[in-house]
Amino acid sequence: MSEQIHVSFDELRDALRRVFAAHGCSDHVAGLIAENMAIAERDGAASHGIFRVDGYISTLKSGWVDGKAEPVIDDVAPGFIRADARNGFTLAATDAARHQLIAKARENGVAILAIHNSQHFGALWPDIEPFAREGFVAMSMVNSMACVVPYGGCKPVYGTNPLAFAAPRAGGDPVVFDQASSAMANGDVQIAAREGEALPPGAGVDAGGNPTTDPKAVLDGGALLPFGGHKGSSIAMMVEIMGAALTGGKFSFEVDWSEHPGAVIPHTGQFILLIDPGQGAARPFAARVEELIGRLRDAGVERLPGERRYAARRRAAQHGIPLDAEDWARLRERAGI
Ligand code: NDP
Ligand code: PYC
Numbered sequence: 168m169s170e171q172i173h174v175s176f177d178e179l180r181d182a183l184r185r186v187f188a189a190h191g192c193s194d195h196v197a198g199l200i201a202e203n204m205a206i207a208e209r210d211g212a213a214s215h216g217i218f219r220v221d222g223y224i225s226t227l228k229s230g231w232v233d234g235k236a237e238p239v240i241d242d243v244a245p246g247f248i249r250a251d252a253r254n255g256f257t258l259a260a261t262d263a264a265r266h267q268l269i270a271k272a273r274e275n276g277v278a279i280l281a282i283h284n285s286q287h288f289g290a291l292w293p294d295i296e297p298f299a300r301e302g303f304v305a306m307s308m309v310n311s312m313a314c315v316v317p318y319g320g321c322k323p324v325y326g327t328n329p330l331a332f333a334a335p336r337a338g339g340d341p342v343v344f345d346q347a348s349s350a351m352a353n354g355d356v357q358i359a360a361r362e363g364e365a366l367p368p369g370a371g372v373d374a375g376g377n378p379t380t381d382p383k384a385v386l387d388g389g390a391l392l393p394f395g396g397h398k399g400s401s402i403a404m405m406v407e408i409m410g411a412a413l414t415g416g417k418f419s420f421e422v423d424w425s426e427h428p429g430a431v432i433p434h435t436g437q438f439i440l441l442i443d444p445g446q447g448a449a450r451p452f453a454a455r456v457e458e459l460i461g462r463l464r465d466a467g468v469e470r471l472p473g474e475r476r477y478a479a480r481r482r483a484a485q486h487g488i489p490l491d492a493e494d495w496a497r498l499r500e501r502a503g504i
Pocket of ligand 1: 343
């Protein structure tokens, strides 16, 4: 680890945009990936921050993903939009469908965006937090690549399958949680392997199916476990059903990179749900959420999900985003700046 430096959000996003544009993405798509990654880095989610640059580049080079794809958006029902990302990134499909999705949710009370033929390699909460800021309850699910053994099973079937939820509250930033349904995100296992750190017990198994705390053993033919035994396993199953079966995307176990050496981004689907809470009976909804939070505080809860990320965001606004100086130098070189 070299010296730590601080950069502004705009500087980081601009450098990332240049890197992705130089490796086969359209300017628009490069900007969307850069924004997602810069948000993750700024908000302290290292597993989906600049650590992911190499994975995007090797995947783009392999020809597995189309960084210039323009999604096709289909208005299929009053509350249902279907998007074909045309082997591009879901971020582009969400961006293209965004206004229509909001209009439908306002008109009908609910709206779904089901994206298929798509790839997602980032954190999920940046996809949905903006909807909560516009007053919606929002949920998203995306499946990934088979690296999680289902509860009661003996080989990987599920992806790390995150579920993200966001809701407006009266007294502050939206309530947001965003969590893998595996004991750990695969990205955190890779970081632990790089740093030479052990995993917590119960996170994974080696190639022989034996419990291990060695991240390399998990990555080298082993697998992760769902969080919370059968309960996390059911959530992982739901994410496969909503993220792949419902959208028309691939299941995690159907992702096959063998013809594209270097590809590491799963080709799956993404499900996004918006609900207009103004249609519910609790008036106003955001004040009811605030009552719940008040009761949690009374019960001694100091940290709500999302609060660590918001705190990191505030620190970054004041002092800049902390980065390893060598990582930043490498990124600037790749960006040609
Ligand atoms: P974490 O386990 O770090 O956190 C999960 C959630 O729990 C967060 O909302 C977090 O809030 C909250 N939380 C954590 N600790 C506490 C605590 N002590 N008290 C209260 N709340 C807490 O996330 P994961 O490692 O599971 O996932 C990391 C990221 O990886 C996610 O953004 C996810 O979208 C992404 N991911 C993406 C995949 C993909 O296919 N694209 C696949 C798998 C993961 P806070 O952040 O504020 O700490
Ligand atoms: O960290 O598990 C993960 C992950 C998979 C795909 C993107 N991120």
